[in-house]
Amino acid sequence: MAVRILLEPCINCGLCRRACPTETIRFFTTGHRTHVVEPAGCIDCDICIPICPEKCIVPDETYVHDPVELAAAKERAKAWAAKQNATRKRIRERAAAAVAAVR
Amino acid sequence: MSKAFAEQIRTLPSKREPAYRPAVLIGPEERDELAAKLGDASNYDLGLLREMVAQDPDNIEFRKALVSGIVSAEYAGIDAFSRKVAEWQQWPVPWELILAMARQTWDEVRHAQLGTELLENYGGKVGEYPDTLAGAPPSEANAAVARGQGAQNETQQAQIMRDPVISLSVTNVALEGAALDLFKGTSELGRRVGDDLMQLVYDYNWADEVTHTAIGDYFVKALCEDNPEQEERALRAHAMFEGMRERLSGQQSSEIREFFAEEIERGTAALGGDGAAR
Numbered sequence: 285m286a287v288r289i290l291l292e293p294c295i296n297c298g299l300c301r302r303a304c305p306t307e308t309i310r311f312f313t314t315g316h317r318t319h320v321v322e323p324a325g326c327i328d329c330d331i332c333i334p335i336c337p338e339k340c341i342v343p344d345e346t347y348v349h350d351p352v353e354l355a356a357a358k359e360r361a362k363a364w365a366a367k368q369n370a371t372r373k374r375i376r377e378r379a380a381a382a383v384a385a386v387r
Numbered sequence: 388m389s390k391a392f393a394e395q396i397r398t399l400p401s402k403r404e405p406a407y408r409p410a411v412l413i414g415p416e417e418r419d420e421l422a423a424k425l426g427d428a429s430n431y432d433l434g435l436l437r438e439m440v441a442q443d444p445d446n447i448e449f450r451k452a453l454v455s456g457i458v459s460a461e462y463a464g465i466d467a468f469s470r471k472v473a474e475w476q477q478w479p480v481p482w483e484l485i486l487a488m489a490r491q492t493w494d495e496v497r498h499a500q501l502g503t504e505l506l507e508n509y510g511g512k513v514g515e516y517p518d519t520l521a522g523a524p525p526s527e528a529n530a531a532v533a534r535g536q537g538a539q540n541e542t543q544q545a546q547i548m549r550d551p552v553i554s555l556s557v558t559n560v561a562l563e564g565a566a567l568d569l570f571k572g573t574s575e576l577g578r579r580v581g582d583d584l585m586q587l588v589y590d591y592n593w594a595d596e597v598t599h600t601a602i603g604d605y606f607v608k609a610l611c612e613d614n615p616e617q618e619e620r621a622l623r624a625h626a627m628f629e630g631m632r633e634r635l636s637g638q639q640s641s642e643i644r645e646f647f648a649e650e651i652e653r654g655t656a657a658l659g660g661d662g663a664a665r
Contacts, residue, residue: 295601297564298629302640312626312646317607317618337567337597371638379438382426386446 286323287332288344294319300332300341305361323347325357396473401466405514413517421516424448431516433457433569437576444580451509454585455516457573458502460566462513463520464495467558471551480551481609487602491559494595501588508584528631532557535627536620552610556621559603561628566596 289300289309296319301309308325309332311318323344333341401407410431413421418428425431425448430439436453443449471488503513533544536553547553570593577585611618626646633639 295564295597295604296560297567297597297600297604298561299564299567301642302565302568307641310642312622312642317604317611317622317625338601367638375435375438376442378430378435379442382430382435382439383443383446385426386424386448387443 285328286321286326286344286347286349287328287330287341288321288323289319290340290342291318293338293340295338297337299335299337303331303335305329305331305364306357307360307364308357324350324353325360327354327357327361329361390477393474393477396470401463403462403513407462408514408517410517410519417517425452431456431519433519437572440576441579444582447509447511450582450585451506451511452516453573454502454506454509455511455513456519457569457589458499458506458513459516459518460520461495461499461502462518465492465499468492468495471554474549475551478551481606484551484606484609487606491599491602494599498592498595501591505584505588527635528628529557531631532624532627535623552607552617552621553624555603555607555610556624557628559599560607561625563596563599563603565629565632567593567600570596 296311296317298311298319301307301311301319306325306327308322310320310322314320321341321344326347413428421428421431425436425439430436431452433453433456436449436456439446439449440453468488469492472485472492475485475488506512506515529548530544532553533547536547536550538544538547548557570589574586574589574593577583577587577589607621611621626643630639630643630647633643
Protein backbone atom coordinates (compact mmCIF):
# COMPACT_ATOMS: atom_id res chain seq x y z
CA MET A 285 0.00 0.00 0.00
CA ALA A 286 1.02 3.66 -0.41
CA VAL A 287 -0.86 6.96 -0.32
CA ARG A 288 -2.11 9.22 -3.09
CA ILE A 289 -3.21 12.84 -3.24
CA LEU A 290 -6.63 13.81 -4.56
CA LEU A 291 -5.74 16.62 -6.95
CA GLU A 292 -9.10 18.42 -6.99
CA PRO A 293 -9.19 19.48 -3.30
CA CYS A 294 -5.38 19.87 -2.92
CA ILE A 295 -4.39 23.54 -2.36
CA ASN A 296 -0.64 22.96 -2.89
CA CYS A 297 0.26 24.21 0.59
CA GLY A 298 3.18 21.77 0.61
CA LEU A 299 2.77 20.66 4.24
CA CYS A 300 2.79 16.98 3.23
CA ARG A 301 5.80 17.42 0.96
CA ARG A 302 7.86 19.14 3.63
CA ALA A 303 6.88 16.54 6.24
CA CYS A 304 7.55 13.47 4.08
CA PRO A 305 10.53 11.57 5.52
CA THR A 306 11.45 10.04 2.16
CA GLU A 307 10.83 13.17 0.04
CA THR A 308 8.58 11.07 -2.16
CA ILE A 309 5.92 13.76 -2.55
CA ARG A 310 6.84 15.80 -5.62
CA PHE A 311 5.66 19.21 -6.77
CA PHE A 312 8.33 21.17 -8.62
CA THR A 313 9.40 18.31 -10.89
CA THR A 314 5.95 17.05 -11.88
CA GLY A 315 5.74 19.48 -14.80
CA HIS A 316 2.53 20.98 -13.40
CA ARG A 317 1.51 22.71 -10.20
CA THR A 318 0.31 19.46 -8.65
CA HIS A 319 1.48 17.50 -5.62
CA VAL A 320 1.99 13.86 -6.55
CA VAL A 321 3.16 10.89 -4.47
CA GLU A 322 5.75 8.61 -6.04
CA PRO A 323 4.42 5.41 -4.45
CA ALA A 324 7.72 3.53 -4.64
CA GLY A 325 9.16 5.88 -2.02
CA CYS A 326 6.14 5.77 0.32
CA ILE A 327 6.71 3.79 3.53
CA ASP A 328 3.13 4.12 4.82
CA CYS A 329 4.28 6.17 7.80
CA ASP A 330 1.01 8.17 7.52
CA ILE A 331 2.69 11.41 8.67
CA CYS A 332 1.17 13.27 5.73
CA ILE A 333 -2.45 12.13 6.18
CA PRO A 334 -3.33 13.92 9.46
CA ILE A 335 -1.44 17.14 8.65
CA CYS A 336 -3.24 17.78 5.36
CA PRO A 337 -5.63 20.70 6.03
CA GLU A 338 -7.87 19.63 3.16
CA LYS A 339 -7.91 15.94 4.11
CA CYS A 340 -7.05 15.02 0.55
CA ILE A 341 -4.41 12.33 1.14
CA VAL A 342 -5.86 8.84 1.03
CA PRO A 343 -4.51 5.30 1.11
CA ASP A 344 -3.73 3.80 -2.29
CA GLU A 345 -4.69 0.23 -1.63
CA THR A 346 -4.02 -0.88 -5.18
CA TYR A 347 -0.28 -0.24 -4.92
CA VAL A 348 1.94 -3.19 -4.08
CA HIS A 349 5.49 -2.41 -2.92
CA ASP A 350 8.62 -3.95 -4.34
CA PRO A 351 10.41 -5.12 -1.15
CA VAL A 352 13.78 -3.79 -2.36
CA GLU A 353 12.34 -0.35 -3.12
CA LEU A 354 10.55 -0.30 0.23
CA ALA A 355 13.74 -1.17 2.11
CA ALA A 356 15.61 1.60 0.30
CA ALA A 357 12.86 4.10 1.13
CA LYS A 358 13.01 3.12 4.81
CA GLU A 359 16.75 3.75 4.81
CA ARG A 360 16.10 7.24 3.41
CA ALA A 361 13.55 7.82 6.16
CA LYS A 362 16.10 6.83 8.82
CA ALA A 363 18.61 9.32 7.42
CA TRP A 364 15.91 12.00 7.33
CA ALA A 365 14.93 11.29 10.94
CA ALA A 366 18.56 11.51 12.06
CA LYS A 367 18.92 14.89 10.33
CA GLN A 368 15.66 16.17 11.87
CA ASN A 369 16.71 15.01 15.32
CA ALA A 370 20.07 16.74 14.95
CA THR A 371 18.33 19.98 13.96
CA ARG A 372 15.89 19.74 16.88
CA LYS A 373 18.76 19.03 19.26
CA ARG A 374 20.62 22.13 18.04
CA ILE A 375 17.51 24.28 18.59
CA ARG A 376 16.90 22.78 22.05
CA GLU A 377 20.51 23.42 23.06
CA ARG A 378 20.44 27.01 21.77
CA ALA A 379 17.18 27.64 23.60
CA ALA A 380 18.59 26.15 26.80
CA ALA A 381 21.60 28.47 26.53
CA ALA A 382 19.26 31.46 26.09
CA VAL A 383 17.17 30.45 29.10
CA ALA A 384 20.31 30.06 31.21
CA ALA A 385 21.70 33.41 30.02
CA VAL A 386 18.72 35.45 31.20
CA ARG A 387 18.11 33.66 34.50
CA MET B 388 -9.71 53.13 -10.05
CA SER B 389 -7.51 55.45 -12.06
CA LYS B 390 -4.01 54.52 -13.13
CA ALA B 391 -2.73 57.67 -11.41
CA PHE B 392 -4.20 56.53 -8.08
CA ALA B 393 -2.60 53.07 -8.37
CA GLU B 394 0.74 54.78 -9.20
CA GLN B 395 0.35 57.07 -6.20
CA ILE B 396 -0.29 54.14 -3.87
CA ARG B 397 2.81 52.41 -5.24
CA THR B 398 4.99 55.32 -4.18
CA LEU B 399 3.45 55.70 -0.72
CA PRO B 400 5.73 54.43 2.05
CA SER B 401 4.50 51.79 4.49
CA LYS B 402 3.48 53.46 7.74
CA ARG B 403 2.27 52.38 11.16
CA GLU B 404 1.94 53.97 14.57
CA PRO B 405 4.36 53.21 16.21
CA ALA B 406 6.65 53.42 13.15
CA TYR B 407 8.14 50.26 11.66
CA ARG B 408 11.59 49.38 13.00
CA PRO B 409 12.94 46.41 11.02
CA ALA B 410 15.05 43.97 13.05
CA VAL B 411 17.66 43.84 10.28
CA LEU B 412 18.28 47.57 10.66
CA ILE B 413 18.46 48.05 14.46
CA GLY B 414 21.55 49.63 16.02
CA PRO B 415 24.01 48.26 18.60
CA GLU B 416 22.12 49.76 21.56
CA GLU B 417 18.92 47.95 20.67
CA ARG B 418 20.81 44.75 19.95
CA ASP B 419 22.17 44.97 23.50
CA GLU B 420 18.63 45.44 24.84
CA LEU B 421 17.48 42.36 22.91
CA ALA B 422 20.43 40.39 24.23
CA ALA B 423 19.55 41.37 27.80
CA LYS B 424 15.98 40.10 27.34
CA LEU B 425 16.62 37.05 25.14
CA GLY B 426 20.18 35.98 25.93
CA ASP B 427 21.44 37.12 22.52
CA ALA B 428 20.05 39.46 19.84
CA SER B 429 20.18 36.62 17.30
CA ASN B 430 17.70 34.68 19.48
CA TYR B 431 14.96 36.96 18.13
CA ASP B 432 13.98 34.17 15.78
CA LEU B 433 10.48 32.68 15.70
CA GLY B 434 11.55 29.03 15.58
CA LEU B 435 13.98 29.43 18.44
CA LEU B 436 11.61 31.59 20.52
CA ARG B 437 8.96 28.86 20.43
CA GLU B 438 11.46 26.44 21.97
CA MET B 439 12.53 29.09 24.52
CA VAL B 440 8.89 29.56 25.59
CA ALA B 441 8.51 25.78 25.86
CA GLN B 442 11.61 25.51 28.06
CA ASP B 443 10.81 28.52 30.26
CA PRO B 444 7.06 29.22 30.16
CA ASP B 445 7.36 31.65 33.09
CA ASN B 446 9.58 34.04 31.13
CA ILE B 447 7.06 36.58 29.82
CA GLU B 448 9.68 38.34 27.64
CA PHE B 449 10.05 35.19 25.54
CA ARG B 450 6.29 35.16 24.91
CA LYS B 451 6.23 38.88 24.16
CA ALA B 452 9.10 38.50 21.68
CA LEU B 453 7.43 35.53 19.96
CA VAL B 454 4.07 37.25 19.59
CA SER B 455 5.74 40.56 18.57
CA GLY B 456 7.62 38.80 15.78
CA ILE B 457 4.44 37.16 14.46
CA VAL B 458 2.21 40.23 14.79
CA SER B 459 4.79 42.29 12.89
CA ALA B 460 4.30 39.95 9.92
CA GLU B 461 0.53 40.45 10.21
CA TYR B 462 0.99 44.21 9.88
CA ALA B 463 3.17 43.55 6.85
CA GLY B 464 0.31 41.42 5.49
CA ILE B 465 -2.20 44.27 5.84
CA ASP B 466 0.19 46.51 3.92
CA ALA B 467 0.95 43.97 1.19
CA PHE B 468 -2.59 42.75 0.49
CA SER B 469 -4.22 46.18 0.61
CA ARG B 470 -1.71 47.37 -2.00
CA LYS B 471 -2.69 44.45 -4.24
CA VAL B 472 -6.35 45.53 -4.01
CA ALA B 473 -5.35 48.90 -5.49
CA GLU B 474 -2.58 47.89 -7.88
CA TRP B 475 -4.15 44.80 -9.44
CA GLN B 476 -7.06 46.83 -10.74
CA GLN B 477 -4.56 47.79 -13.48
CA TRP B 478 -3.89 44.11 -14.36
CA PRO B 479 -6.04 41.78 -16.48
CA VAL B 480 -7.26 39.73 -13.52
CA PRO B 481 -10.76 38.55 -12.58
CA TRP B 482 -12.69 40.97 -10.37
CA GLU B 483 -13.15 38.12 -7.89
CA LEU B 484 -9.40 38.15 -7.27
CA ILE B 485 -9.53 41.80 -6.21
CA LEU B 486 -12.40 40.92 -3.85
CA ALA B 487 -10.40 37.98 -2.48
CA MET B 488 -7.46 40.31 -1.76
CA ALA B 489 -9.80 42.72 0.03
CA ARG B 490 -11.11 39.84 2.14
CA GLN B 491 -7.56 38.74 2.86
CA THR B 492 -6.62 42.28 3.92
CA TRP B 493 -9.40 42.21 6.53
CA ASP B 494 -8.26 38.78 7.70
CA GLU B 495 -4.78 40.23 8.28
CA VAL B 496 -6.31 43.18 10.16
CA ARG B 497 -8.10 40.71 12.43
CA HIS B 498 -4.87 38.75 12.94
CA ALA B 499 -3.03 41.97 13.82
CA GLN B 500 -5.78 42.88 16.31
CA LEU B 501 -5.67 39.44 17.89
CA GLY B 502 -1.86 39.49 18.10
CA THR B 503 -1.80 43.03 19.48
CA GLU B 504 -4.30 42.15 22.21
CA LEU B 505 -2.48 38.93 23.05
CA LEU B 506 0.69 40.99 23.39
CA GLU B 507 -1.09 43.49 25.65
CA ASN B 508 -2.37 40.58 27.71
CA TYR B 509 1.31 39.78 28.42
CA GLY B 510 1.93 43.40 29.42
CA GLY B 511 3.65 44.23 26.12
CA LYS B 512 2.85 46.51 23.22
CA VAL B 513 3.47 46.73 19.49
CA GLY B 514 6.81 48.40 18.79
CA GLU B 515 8.48 47.15 21.97
CA TYR B 516 10.33 44.55 19.90
CA PRO B 517 11.60 45.27 16.37
CA ASP B 518 9.66 44.24 13.28
CA THR B 519 10.43 40.94 11.59
CA LEU B 520 8.96 41.54 8.12
CA ALA B 521 7.13 44.85 8.17
CA GLY B 522 9.07 47.83 6.88
CA ALA B 523 12.09 45.64 6.06
CA PRO B 524 13.86 45.91 2.70
CA PRO B 525 12.85 43.26 0.11
CA SER B 526 14.06 39.88 1.29
CA GLU B 527 16.87 37.96 -0.36
CA ALA B 528 14.30 35.31 -1.30
CA ASN B 529 12.07 37.85 -3.09
CA ALA B 530 15.03 39.30 -4.98
CA ALA B 531 16.06 35.79 -6.05
CA VAL B 532 12.51 35.08 -7.30
CA ALA B 533 12.58 38.23 -9.45
CA ARG B 534 16.06 37.51 -10.78
CA GLY B 535 14.87 34.00 -11.62
CA GLN B 536 12.18 35.60 -13.81
CA GLY B 537 14.77 37.66 -15.67
CA ALA B 538 14.85 40.90 -13.64
CA GLN B 539 18.06 42.85 -14.26
CA ASN B 540 17.61 45.66 -11.74
CA GLU B 541 15.54 46.69 -8.72
CA THR B 542 12.82 48.40 -10.79
CA GLN B 543 12.29 45.25 -12.84
CA GLN B 544 12.37 43.19 -9.63
CA ALA B 545 9.58 45.30 -8.13
CA GLN B 546 7.54 45.06 -11.35
CA ILE B 547 7.87 41.26 -11.47
CA MET B 548 6.92 40.89 -7.80
CA ARG B 549 3.70 42.82 -8.53
CA ASP B 550 2.72 40.37 -11.30
CA PRO B 551 -0.32 38.50 -9.89
CA VAL B 552 0.92 35.04 -10.99
CA ILE B 553 4.30 35.55 -9.31
CA SER B 554 2.96 37.39 -6.28
CA LEU B 555 0.22 34.83 -5.57
CA SER B 556 2.65 31.92 -6.04
CA VAL B 557 5.16 33.44 -3.64
CA THR B 558 2.98 35.16 -1.04
CA ASN B 559 -0.25 33.18 -0.90
CA VAL B 560 0.93 29.69 -1.78
CA ALA B 561 4.61 29.44 -0.75
CA LEU B 562 4.71 31.90 2.18
CA GLU B 563 1.22 31.39 3.61
CA GLY B 564 1.59 27.64 3.04
CA ALA B 565 4.76 27.72 5.15
CA ALA B 566 3.01 29.90 7.77
CA LEU B 567 0.66 26.96 8.40
CA ASP B 568 3.58 25.24 10.18
CA LEU B 569 4.23 28.33 12.29
CA PHE B 570 0.62 28.80 13.39
CA LYS B 571 0.00 25.12 14.05
CA GLY B 572 3.21 24.93 16.09
CA THR B 573 2.46 28.11 18.07
CA SER B 574 -1.10 27.00 18.84
CA GLU B 575 0.29 23.65 19.98
CA LEU B 576 2.86 25.49 22.11
CA GLY B 577 0.02 27.42 23.77
CA ARG B 578 -1.67 24.12 24.61
CA ARG B 579 1.57 22.65 26.00
CA VAL B 580 2.32 25.59 28.31
CA GLY B 581 -1.32 26.10 29.37
CA ASP B 582 -1.72 29.43 27.54
CA ASP B 583 -5.31 29.13 26.31
CA LEU B 584 -5.29 32.51 24.56
CA MET B 585 -2.15 31.71 22.58
CA GLN B 586 -3.63 28.34 21.61
CA LEU B 587 -6.90 29.90 20.46
CA VAL B 588 -5.43 32.91 18.61
CA TYR B 589 -3.05 30.85 16.49
CA ASP B 590 -5.57 28.11 15.82
CA TYR B 591 -7.86 30.85 14.48
CA ASN B 592 -5.05 32.31 12.34
CA TRP B 593 -4.15 28.84 11.05
CA ALA B 594 -7.67 28.33 9.69
CA ASP B 595 -7.46 31.66 7.84
CA GLU B 596 -4.05 30.76 6.38
CA VAL B 597 -5.53 27.58 4.91
CA THR B 598 -8.10 29.77 3.16
CA HIS B 599 -5.42 32.21 1.97
CA THR B 600 -3.36 29.37 0.51
CA ALA B 601 -6.49 28.01 -1.18
CA ILE B 602 -7.31 31.47 -2.59
CA GLY B 603 -3.78 31.79 -4.00
CA ASP B 604 -3.78 28.31 -5.48
CA TYR B 605 -7.24 28.77 -7.03
CA PHE B 606 -6.30 32.02 -8.77
CA VAL B 607 -2.83 30.86 -9.87
CA LYS B 608 -4.59 27.90 -11.51
CA ALA B 609 -7.13 30.22 -13.12
CA LEU B 610 -4.46 32.66 -14.40
CA CYS B 611 -2.34 29.79 -15.77
CA GLU B 612 -5.17 27.83 -17.37
CA ASP B 613 -4.20 26.62 -20.86
CA ASN B 614 -0.98 28.60 -20.56
CA PRO B 615 1.98 26.30 -19.84
CA GLU B 616 4.44 29.21 -19.93
CA GLN B 617 2.59 31.00 -17.13
CA GLU B 618 2.40 27.75 -15.14
CA GLU B 619 6.15 27.32 -15.56
CA ARG B 620 6.70 30.90 -14.30
CA ALA B 621 4.50 30.19 -11.28
CA LEU B 622 6.34 26.95 -10.47
CA ARG B 623 9.71 28.59 -10.92
CA ALA B 624 8.82 31.52 -8.64
CA HIS B 625 7.56 29.10 -5.97
CA ALA B 626 10.67 26.92 -6.27
CA MET B 627 13.04 29.88 -6.15
CA PHE B 628 11.34 31.33 -3.05
CA GLU B 629 11.17 28.03 -1.19
CA GLY B 630 14.68 27.08 -2.30
CA MET B 631 16.17 30.31 -0.96
CA ARG B 632 14.40 29.94 2.37
CA GLU B 633 15.49 26.32 2.66
CA ARG B 634 19.06 27.19 1.71
CA LEU B 635 19.16 29.89 4.39
CA SER B 636 18.01 27.34 6.98
CA GLY B 637 20.46 24.73 5.63
CA GLN B 638 17.68 22.26 4.82
CA GLN B 639 17.22 22.35 1.06
CA SER B 640 15.21 19.41 -0.27
CA SER B 641 16.56 17.12 -2.95
CA GLU B 642 13.61 18.02 -5.22
CA ILE B 643 14.53 21.72 -5.15
CA ARG B 644 18.14 20.83 -5.99
CA GLU B 645 16.83 18.60 -8.81
CA PHE B 646 14.59 21.40 -10.10
CA PHE B 647 17.57 23.74 -10.41
CA ALA B 648 20.12 21.04 -11.34
CA GLU B 649 20.61 22.28 -14.89
CA GLU B 650 21.23 25.86 -13.76
CA ILE B 651 23.52 24.72 -10.95
CA GLU B 652 25.52 22.72 -13.52
CA ARG B 653 25.72 25.68 -15.88
CA GLY B 654 26.76 28.00 -13.06
CA THR B 655 29.35 25.58 -11.74
CA ALA B 656 30.76 25.02 -15.24
CA ALA B 657 30.96 28.79 -15.80
CA LEU B 658 32.96 29.06 -12.59
CA GLY B 659 35.33 26.33 -13.84
CA GLY B 660 33.93 23.50 -11.67
CA ASP B 661 33.02 19.97 -12.69
CA GLY B 662 29.35 20.84 -13.11
CA ALA B 663 28.08 18.14 -10.75
CA ALA B 664 24.85 19.30 -9.08
CA ARG B 665 25.00 18.97 -5.33
